[in-house]
Every structure is written in structure tokens, then in C-alpha cells.
Amino acid sequence: MxxxxxxxxxxxxxxxxxxxxxxxxxxxxxxxxxxxxxxxxxxxxxxxxxxxxxxxxxxxxxxxxxxxxxxxxxxxxxxxxxxxxxxxxxxxxxxxxxxxxxxxxxxxxxxxxxxxxxxxxxxxxxxxxxxxxxxxxxxxxxxxxxxxxxxxxxxxxxxxxxxxxxxxxxxxxxxxxxxxxxxxxxxxxxxxxxxxxxxxxxxxxxxxxxxxxxxxxxxxxxxxxxxxxxxxxxxxxxxxxxxxxxxxxxxxxDNHQALSLCGRDTVQIYDDNITYDLALQTAKRLGDFKETPYFIEFYYDDYRIVVFKNGRMLIHGLNKEDKARTIVAQLFG
Structure with missing residues (x-):
């Protein structure tokens, strides 16, 4: 040095x-x-x-x-x-x-x-x-x-x-x-x-x-x-x-599985049941997705969804945590 x-x-x-x-x-x-x-x-x-x-x-x-x-x-x-x-x-x-x-x-x-x-x-x-x-x-x-x-x-x-x-x-x-x-x-x-x-x-x-x-x-x-x-x-x-x-x-x-991000019209979802592989399978099924070295990006009902390697998910275009949970249920059951 x-x-x-x-x-x-x-x-x-x-x-x-x-x-x-x-x-x-x-x-x-x-x-x-x-x-x-x-x-x-x-x-x-x-x-x-x-x-x-x-x-x-x-x-x-x-x-x-x-x-x-x-x-x-x-x-x-x-x-x-x-x-x-x-x-x-x-x-x-x-x-x-x-x-x-x-x-x-x-x-x-x-x-x-x-x-x-x-x-x-x-x-x-x-x-x-x-x-x-x-x-x-x-x-x-x-x-x-x-x-x-x-x-x-x-x-x-x-x-x-x-x-x-x-x-x-x-x-x-x-x-x-x-x-x-x-x-x-x-x-x-x-x-x-x-x-x-x-x-x-x-x-x-x-x-x-x-x-x-x-x-x-x-x-x-x-x-x-x-x-x-x-x-x-x-x-x-x-x-x-x-x-x-x-x-x-x-x-x-505090254990927030769903969290609205400050001023972003984005909700973060943290769910141990959502794995990266499961998200990738879902993205491929929907047909229009992008995979980077860090996350998967795809769209569902005009919502932009980003899933990171550890399964953490960002849903862009909404700020209601209950709506985000509904989308997760629709996507992953």
C-alpha cells in the first residue's frame, strides 16, 4: 500500500x-x-x-x-x-x-x-x-x-x-x-x-x-x-x-413477506417456496422473458416481474401488498 x-x-x-x-x-x-x-x-x-x-x-x-x-x-x-x-x-x-x-x-x-x-x-x-x-x-x-x-x-x-x-x-x-x-x-x-x-x-x-x-x-x-x-x-x-x-x-x-417499496409502485415478495428454478419455469411458460446473470425478468398482466437468484421477487406497477400476493398465487399456486 x-x-x-x-x-x-x-x-x-x-x-x-x-x-x-x-x-x-x-x-x-x-x-x-x-x-x-x-x-x-x-x-x-x-x-x-x-x-x-x-x-x-x-x-x-x-x-x-x-x-x-x-x-x-x-x-x-x-x-x-x-x-x-x-x-x-x-x-x-x-x-x-x-x-x-x-x-x-x-x-x-x-x-x-x-x-x-x-x-x-x-x-x-x-x-x-x-x-x-x-x-x-x-x-x-x-x-x-x-x-x-x-x-x-x-x-x-x-x-x-x-x-x-x-x-x-x-x-x-x-x-x-x-x-x-x-x-x-x-x-x-x-x-x-x-x-x-x-x-x-x-x-x-x-x-x-x-x-x-x-x-x-x-x-x-x-x-x-x-x-x-x-x-x-x-x-x-x-x-x-x-x-x-x-x-x-x-x-x-418483524417478518414482512410482502413489502411495498418507498415511492416505487413496486412490491417486494420474499417467499422461501419461490425458487429461482420455479420462477424460470414460469417465465418460460409465459413465453416472453429475459435472463441476466443476476435475475429473470418477465411480464404478467402488464406487471413487470423481476426474480433474483435467491427467489426474491419485485413486482413493478402496483403498490398494494394484497394484490402482489394474489399475483404470486396465480403464478405459482
Whole structure:
């Protein structure tokens, strides 16, 4: 390894040689490599993180390229899963990066298996929904691993770190900026993504190098209006919180076989009885299908259906979970 690569970072007084070595020795897990995760994974790769673990359930689409700056038109043409595309591009940036990727839906047990197997130092939020963030929150607090939240919509951003001695995400949800909009309904601009991730990754660096700072702040703002704020949340721990007070970790009990994806008019189906071979047989029976190295794509009653190697299915063109279950029953009995 050529340490000259990080010379300007080492010159920075708050990192130095000791801090750089800590970064090189660190393992970071990123849940979701869409807009947030694709940018944070590139930043971490360039600053010299030792090992990255990436999880994402989706593939690259043309509408992603406006803000998901790690990906290219070729990734779209190849219908490449985001985790695979991220792996390839990050290895081009830094050949010595230790990186592991998973094209998968994340649940508590799967996430827990990764943090235990790899001795993860930090988790970054690259997701787009509250349910997955609560899951990250439960796993992180159970195993005392810090995690850093980030989110964007329109021109607004928010980021906050969570550590074992702070109120958790479940505690502060009532005071988060209230917004039911999604990227697909209200849009988002790329500078908001990069602002959120810049704050998120800076916090990650501080946590990993052991820099002393007040961790219990939520930073948020709107780039279009130029308004930026920061609030402390030290004193808002919920005495009835199931995660950080009672240590019950309710996300471990959630088992969603059908899940509507945020703002996507897409429902994800996870059913152990739907194997890849069964899906391929069904696609061939219907007659019009495409098979890539990563999934099968076919149509049924004008619904676009994508089935991954592990049997996980995305049904595009609807947002009703009961309708998705009906389609699965019609296709697979």
C-alpha cells in the first residue's frame, strides 16, 4: 500500500498518521447503495477505509443516474444490481479495497450475522424507509455498534449519529422533520444527497478515528432556501423505548413477506417456496422473458416481474401488498 495516496488527509491535524491507520483498520457496513450509499461508499473508499460491506436489493435504472454518481449508463443497459456495480466501480478506484457485497433484502438476523462475522465498527444508513432504519437501529444498539443516519428529499437533508450512550432513532422519530414525500413523488436534487453524505461521512470519520466531539446532534437543512440547523437530542430519550431502554429490539420480530417499496409502485415478495428454478419455469411458460446473470425478468398482466437468484421477487406497477400476493398465487399456486 502506498501511504502517499492519503498524504493530504494525514496532514490534516484531526486525522494524522494514527487516525489514517485507524481508518485502514476499520470495517464499515452500508445498508443500501442507492443515492446515499453509492456516494458514501465512494467517499469511504477514497479516504482509505479498510473493509466495506454493501447490501442492496435493487438494480441500476436510468432515473438513478441524476444523483447516484457512482453508476453509469452501461450499468443501466446491463440491468446490473447496484451492489455488483458498486463493487466493480469501487475496485477501479482502489484495487486494494477489501469489499464484500450482497444483493439481498436486509432483515435483522441477516444484518446481525454480518456484524458478528466481520466485527463491524460502524454502520451507515443508505436506505429510504423508516422500517429499515429501525432495523439498523435495533441491531446497532443490541451489539453496541454506532450508526449514522442520513436522508434526503427535494433539496432538504438530515443526518444524525447514534451511539450506545445516546437516545436511539426510535426515541427521536417523533422530532424528525415530518415529511411523507418520496423521491418519486417530490423529486430530489443531487447537491442535497452530497450534503447529507458529506455530513454523514465526516461523522463516520470522527467516530472511527476516536476524535472527541459532541455526537448527539441532528443536522438538517434546505439547500434551496439556504436554511441550516442543528439540534441536540441528548435529553429526549423515551423512558418507554423498546430499543435503548427495555432492550427488546422489536425489529427482530418483524417478518414482512410482502413489502411495498418507498415511492416505487413496486412490491417486494420474499417467499422461501419461490425458487429461482420455479420462477424460470414460469417465465418460460409465459413465453416472453429475459435472463441476466443476476435475475429473470418477465411480464404478467402488464406487471413487470423481476426474480433474483435467491427467489426474491419485485413486482413493478402496483403498490398494494394484497394484490402482489394474489399475483404470486396465480403464478405459482
Amino acid at each position: 502506498n501511504i502517499e495516496r492519503y498524504s493530504r488527509q494525514i496532514l490534516y491535524k484531526n486525522i494524522g498518521e494514527d487516525g489514517q491507520q485507524k481508518l485502514l483498520d476499520s470495517t464499515v457496513l452500508i445498508v443500501g447503495v442507492g443515492a446515499l450509499g453509492s456516494v458514501s461508499s465512494e467517499m469511504l473508499t477514497r479516504l482509505g477505509i479498510g473493509k466495506l460491506i454493501l447490501i442492496d436489493r435493487d438494480y441500476v435504472e436510468l432515473s438513478n443516474l441524476q444523483r447516484q454518481t457512482l453508476y453509469t449508463e452501461k450499468d443501466v443497459d446491463d440491468q446490473k444490481p447496484k451492489a455488483i456495480a458498486a463493487y466493480e466501480h469501487l475496485k477501479e478506484i482502489r484495487e486494494d479495497l477489501d469489499i464484500e457485497v450482497h444483493v439481498n433484502h436486509v432483515d435483522a438476523l441477516f444484518l446481525e450475522s454480518l456484524v458478528k462475522e466481520h466485527d463491524v465498527d460502524l454502520i451507515l444508513d443508505g436506505t429510504d424507509n423508516f422500517e429499515t432504519r429501525l432495523l439498523i437501529n435495533d441491531v446497532s444498539y443490541k451489539h453496541e455498534i454506532p450508526w449514522v443516519h442520513a436522508a434526503v428529499i427535494e433539496s432538504s437533508y438530515v443526518s444524525a449519529p447514534f451511539t450506545k450512550d445516546s437516545p436511539c432513532y426510535r426515541c427521536i422519530m417523533p422530532v424528525l422533520p415530518s415529511n411523507t414525500l418520496t423521491c418519486d413523488t417530490a423529486g430530489v436534487i443531487s447537491p442535497a444527497v452530497h450534503t447529507a453524505v458529506s455530513i454523514q461521512v465526516t461523522t463516520a470519520i470522527q467516530l472511527l478515528v476516536g476524535e472527541s466531539f459532541n455526537k448527539h446532534y441532528m443536522t438538517f437543512g434546505d439547500l434551496w432556501s439556504g436554511e441550516h440547523s442543528r439540534i441536540a437530542f441528548d435529553n429526549i430519550k423515551n423512558k418507554d423505548c423498546e430499543t435503548c431502554v427495555h432492550e427488546n429490539y422489536p425489529s427482530y420480530n
